[in-house]
Amino acid sequence: MHPTDESYILKLIDEGEHVHQDFKFAISDARKIAKSISAFSNTEGGRLLVGVKDNGKIAGVRSEEEIYMIEAAAKMYCKPEVNISNKIYRVQGKDILEVTIEESKNKPVCAIDAENKAWAYVRIKDENILADTVFLNRWKYNKEDERVIVTYSEREKHLLNVLEKNGELTLNKCSKLSNIPRITTSRLLADFIRFELVEQVFREHTFYFRLKEDITL
Incomplete structure (x- = not known):
């Protein structure tokens, strides 16, 4: 581990959730995470910190399955597909996953729901909002x-x-x-x-x- 890895993540957590950053305690539904990817892609890009609670407390990523779910969200449940990058950091003895999402040049990026309907979202402050x-x-x-x-x-x-x-x-x-x-x-x-x-x-x-x-x- 690079000596600055932990301080880098802790600095991001100190920023809290905002237009470019969202905390995810756990990933249990690829379709739900597709909404976040859609919102960041349609706005200015941003990052997900997985394994971090809403209050900033470090919980850690529970399994590699969460990484696969995020990749599935970007490729299977976002239309068009979104290229994301993942990096794992070791912080306070726990793994934190940073998912980087770039702003799309081909908007809107839509999230596909359980009924196969496509919905576009935007990121406003610390929320994912359905685009009008x-x-x-x-x-x-x-x-x-x-x-x-x-x-x-x-x-x-x-x-x-x-x-x-x-x-x-x-x-x-x-x-x-x-x-x-x-x-x-x-x-x-x-x-x-x-x-x-x-x-x-x-x-x-x-x-x-x-x-x-x-x-x-």
């Missing part, structure tokens, strides 16, 4: 030609004015107050975020949309 349709639209447009021009018609102006007047709104509220169909509102909000007119915030388990502070209509 606006995120899906943002990823869709990012795959398309960057030279696409967004039209700025009365409809776009109207939706931006609704946001300016009401502050933070949910997708449903944006659709209702602007009288624009929800599916169209979702696409327009994705365009606005892409061109840095609007920002998406997450609070109390709900996504909200608001004009960026430096935007004046």
Whole structure:
């Protein structure tokens, strides 16, 4: 063991769980861990520390089966497959597994559930959150030609004015107050975020949309 291995892991644990790090006491379900892999892949990448309790207490990896489950989650239960890297550290006489997940260049990465349905997740602070349709639209447009021009018609102006007047709104509220169909509102909000007119915030388990502070209509 390299003399800095233990201090490296203990330093990470001191950071707690955050947007780039999640603790896992144990791996018992490959499909569940696929959600975490999806979330990190769709956000900025990150790491799992397996064998660490939520409170930061070191428990240790119980068996090699947990490593196989993580690999199965990345290859079998993530679509597209995700490349991960594993490294085991010996800390306080116990094995801690560090799983490194890079940000995907091919978003969204979806986790496959027990009914074979695909769901995309994002990492917000220390939580894995199901991505909404606006995120899906943002990823869709990012795959398309960057030279696409967004039209700025009365409809776009109207939706931006609704946001300016009401502050933070949910997708449903944006659709209702602007009288624009929800599916169209979702696409327009994705365009606005892409061109840095609007920002998406997450609070109390709900996504909200608001004009960026430096935007004046």
